[in-house]
Amino acid sequence: MPKQTIRDIELAGKRVLVRVDFNVPLDEKDGQMIITDATRIQETLPTLKFLIEKGAKVILCSHLGRPKGQPDPKQSLAPVAPALSALLGCPVQFSPETVGNSAKEKALALSNGGVLLLENTRFHAGEEKNDPELAKGLADLAEVFVNDAFGSAHRAHSSTAGVADYLPAVSGLLMEKELTYLHDELENPERPFVVILGGAKVNDKIEVINRLLEKADTIIIGGGMAYTFRKIVQGITIGKSLYKPEWEPIAQAAIDKAKKLGVNLLIPVDAMITDAFDFDAKKLGTTKYTGVNENIPDGWEGVDIGPESVKLFAAEIAKAKTVIWNGPMGVFEIKESSKGSFDVAAAIAENTSAKTIIGGGDSVKAVKKAKLADKMTFISTGGGASLELLEGKTLPGVACLLDK
Ligand code: AMP
Numbered sequence: 001m002p003k004q005t006i007r008d009i010e011l012a013g014k015r016v017l018v019r020v021d022f023n024v025p026l027d028e029k030d031g032q033m034i035i036t037d038a039t040r041i042q043e044t045l046p047t048l049k050f051l052i053e054k055g056a057k058v059i060l061c062s063h064l065g066r067p068k069g070q071p072d073p074k075q076s077l078a079p080v081a082p083a084l085s086a087l088l089g090c091p092v093q094f095s096p097e098t099v100g101n102s103a104k105e106k107a108l109a110l111s112n113g114g115v116l117l118l119e120n121t122r123f124h125a126g127e128e129k130n131d132p133e134l135a136k137g138l139a140d141l142a143e144v145f146v147n148d149a150f151g152s153a154h155r156a157h158s159s160t161a162g163v164a165d166y167l168p169a170v171s172g173l174l175m176e177k178e179l180t181y182l183h184d185e186l187e188n189p190e191r192p193f194v195v196i197l198g199g200a201k202v203n204d205k206i207e208v209i210n211r212l213l214e215k216a217d218t219i220i221i222g223g224g225m226a227y228t229f230r231k232i233v234q235g236i237t238i239g240k241s242l243y244k245p246e247w248e249p250i251a252q253a254a255i256d257k258a259k260k261l262g263v264n265l266l267i268p269v270d271a272m273i274t275d276a277f278d279f280d281a282k283k284l285g286t287t288k289y290t291g292v293n294e295n296i297p298d299g300w301e302g303v304d305i306g307p308e309s310v311k312l313f314a315a316e317i318a319k320a321k322t323v324i325w326n327g328p329m330g331v332f333e334i335k336e337s338s339k340g341s342f343d344v345a346a347a348i349a350e351n352t353s354a355k356t357i358i359g360g361g362d363s364v365k366a367v368k369k370a371k372l373a374d375k376m377t378f379i380s381t382g383g384g385a386s387l388e389l390l391e392g393k394t395l396p397g398v399a400c401l402l403d404k
Pocket residue numbers: 198199200201204222223224225242302303304326327328329330331332333361362
């Protein structure tokens with residue numbers, strides 16, 4: 001799926017519309033909106049610096065929050081302009097209009113290397129409907145479109161895909177990296193290739209399991225969805241652990257497919273169990289570890305993998321040359337049941353001779369919480385987009401880019 005990037009096109013003096021992900025968390029303080037975490041802004045800097053150095057006129061657009069198609073001052077992108085300006089070390093102008101005459105005037109007045117940030121694209125009802133009028137309005141501001149908002153690439157919106165109907169479109173450097181690690185690298189991975197999948201529901205992850213079964217040497221299954229597999233393979237009772245009867249045939253098909261393809265399918269052999277679980281209050285009741293292949297009693301549920309499972313998984317991870325991890329091993333949001341996920345994160349971090357890829361969503365949160373982010377080869381910035389890419393789906397925000 002090689003796509004053209006900002007490295008492949010002429011940029012000097014060109015007005016370049018860049019779709020970024022500035023969907024930053026905001027907090028109100030003394031009547032002002034304050035950015036509480038600027039990670040998403042920082043992640044766009046390589047692309048923006050590249051464009052500025054090449055003499056492009058940079059016009060930035062993004063969504064922020066869910067303003068329901070109309071202006072909402074509390075979800076304005078205005079606070080991002082000074083924050084970005086400080087990070088880039090150059091002025092960043094703000095346009096209170098996303099499209100229209102005054103936005104166009106500001107875009108036309110940009111000098112080479114100048115930066116303009118447009119107001120929240122979701123202040124327009126057309127954005128999420130992929131309305132061509134809004135897409136045309138955005139395209140009218142620029143000569144080239146750059147998509148660097150990987151986290152929104154699974155959505156066909158005016159600013160993520162529609163605008164590419166009217167402008168030549170290429171990827172930014174962040175998007176390029178995501179596609180490299182979550183797609184290209186996994187087509188021909190260095191082996192052994194170990195895939196670790198966790199999370200709550202079998203049906204949410206089955207497409208990823210199916211696709212990666214075709215590529216992996218080993219698939220490790222953890223998290224809530226592992227109990228369905230344990231019930232089938234180990235014949236144990238699973239108490240009130242996450243389970244639905246309709247997940248059984250899905251899990252069975254994956255087990256059969258692994259056998260047929262000669263893929264090593266590893267599932268947990270022990271669990272941390274609890275007799276009470278209140279996710280909202282972040283509280284567990286009494287907790288204990290089961291023995292290996294031991295039944296989970298009635299009234300108890302598995303909330304994390306146990307130490308023997310960690311050993312089993314870590315041994316496989318240590319042999320890998322490529323590792324990808326998506327989905328936590330347990331309820332990592334609660335301290336007592338976070339150990340399995342943190343231990344797996346540590347095992348991945350310890351394998352310094354492997355390419356280690358953290359494939360989005362909650363496993364990214366777990367790695368960051370474990371303070372191991374800088375030990376990984378690549379950490380995806382996407383949630384839904386990473387999952388869809390790993391499932392082998394075509395993302396509208398990628399499909400619209402020019403092929404190499
Ligand atoms: P997902 O969005 O499918 O990747 O699932 C992530 C969620 O699964 C996290 O919020 C975890 O707390 C939850 N989870 C992981 N393991 C379990 C488990 N054993 N029981 C209940 N929830 C779990």
